[in-house]
Amino acid sequence: MPTSHDVSIGDDVLSRAATVIKCLGHPLRLRLLEALEQGERTVSELQEYADMNQAAVSQQLATLKARGIVDSRREGTFVYYRIVEPKVNQILQCIRDCDV
Amino acid sequence: MPTSHDVSIGDDVLSRAATVIKCLGHPLRLRLLEALEQGERTVSELQEYADMNQAAVSQQLATLKARGIVDSRREGTFVYYRIVEPKVNQILQCIRDCDV
DNA sequence: CGTCAGTATAGATATAATGCAATATTGTGA
DNA sequence: TCACAATATTGCATTATATCTATACTGACG
Numbered sequence: 001m002p003t004s005h006d007v008s009i010g011d012d013v014l015s016r017a018a019t020v021i022k023c024l025g026h027p028l029r030l031r032l033l034e035a036l037e038q039g040e041r042t043v044s045e046l047q048e049y050a051d052m053n054q055a056a057v058s059q060q061l062a063t064l065k066a067r068g069i070v071d072s073r074r075e076g077t078f079v080y081y082r083i084v085e086p087k088v089n090q091i092l093q094c095i096r097d098c099d100v
Numbered sequence: 101m102p103t104s105h106d107v108s109i110g111d112d113v114l115s116r117a118a119t120v121i122k123c124l125g126h127p128l129r130l131r132l133l134e135a136l137e138q139g140e141r142t143v144s145e146l147q148e149y150a151d152m153n154q155a156a157v158s159q160q161l162a163t164l165k166a167r168g169i170v171d172s173r174r175e176g177t178f179v180y181y182r183i184v185e186p187k188v189n190q191i192l193q194c195i196r197d198c199d200v
Numbered sequence: 201c202g203t204c205a206g207t208a209t210a211g212a213t214a215t216a217a218t219g220c221a222a223t224a225t226t227g228t229g230a
Numbered sequence: 231t232c233a234c235a236a237t238a239t240t241g242c243a244t245t246a247t248a249t250c251t252a253t254a255c256t257g258a259c260g
Contacts (some may be wrong), residue, residue, distance in 0.1 A: 009130070009131075009134055009195065009196065011127075013195075014127050014130055014131060014134075015127050017130060017195045018124070018125050018126055018127045018130055019125070020125075021121055021124045021125040021130075021191075021195075022122065022125025022126070023125070024118075024121045024125070025118050025119070025120075025121040025122025025123070025124070025125045026118055026122070026217090026218090027111075027114050027115050027118045030109070030114055030117060030118055030121075031109075031114060034109055034114075042236085042237095043236070043237055043238090044235095044236065044237085053220085054236080054237070054238090055219090055220075055221080055222095055237095055238085055239090056218095056219075056220085057237095058237060058238055058239085059218090059219090059238085059239085061237095061238095062238075062239085063217095074226085074227085074237095076227065076228070076236090077226070077227050077228065077234095077235060077236045077237075078227095078236065078237085079236080079237060079238090087194065087195070090194045090197065091121075091191060091194050094187065094190045094191050094194050095109065095113075095114075095117045095121075095187070096109065097190065126247090126248090142206085142207095143206070143207060143208090144205090144206065144207085153250090154206080154207070154208090155207090155208080155209085155249090155250080155251080155252090156248095156249075156250085157207095158207060158208055158209085159208085159209085159248090159249090161207095161208095162208075162209085163247095174207095174256085174257090176206090176257065176258070177204095177205060177206045177207075177256070177257050177258065178205095178206065178207085179206080179207060179208090
């Protein structure tokens, strides 16, 4: 049974937020998003940045894309990824603010 | 093999952040933390607030506690929970900022 | 001590996430 | 068309999460 209260965050918003946040709760995905904060990056750039193998990077990018966090465009044999979920930038900023 | 780059968020910080964030990536836990933002709450208060059964609430509180997100103190038969991880407040604020 | 309210934990089971290796796909250019 | 570079997908084993239900623990009080 879902809630029936007056709450400051609605159930739907909260669910979406949980989905987005869950996506961020992974070191590699966080790392990738951190790179994407500064703009579009190709898979190989991200791979080098995060120092992970290609499959792992592609997999996590697929996860992020499936949840609507990032999107991609192809240019020749390269694929550029970018952040499309604006929450991400703010949450990353939060992490930095909290720890630096 | 971990990274050896100059990155804006260190691996250790990033791992801790991922742990905290992963904890938030769950509707009920988000809801509970939202309630705890305003101060200490007992399990039964949280239970009513989130409209969930007692076991579910206790379980999620245990998860949050195990990860160092909240802490608790007992007073008679009541147990009061509170947020101890300061990131949480900022991240919740983020969620609201993004959607309201 | 027995009981009750409040809270925690355990067990069972289902589902999802990870990590890795192998292989497939797509586009380019000789 | 072949071969190669860049990227994606799949299969599988492992581990972690989620969700219930039932039961146990703890403290107050008569």
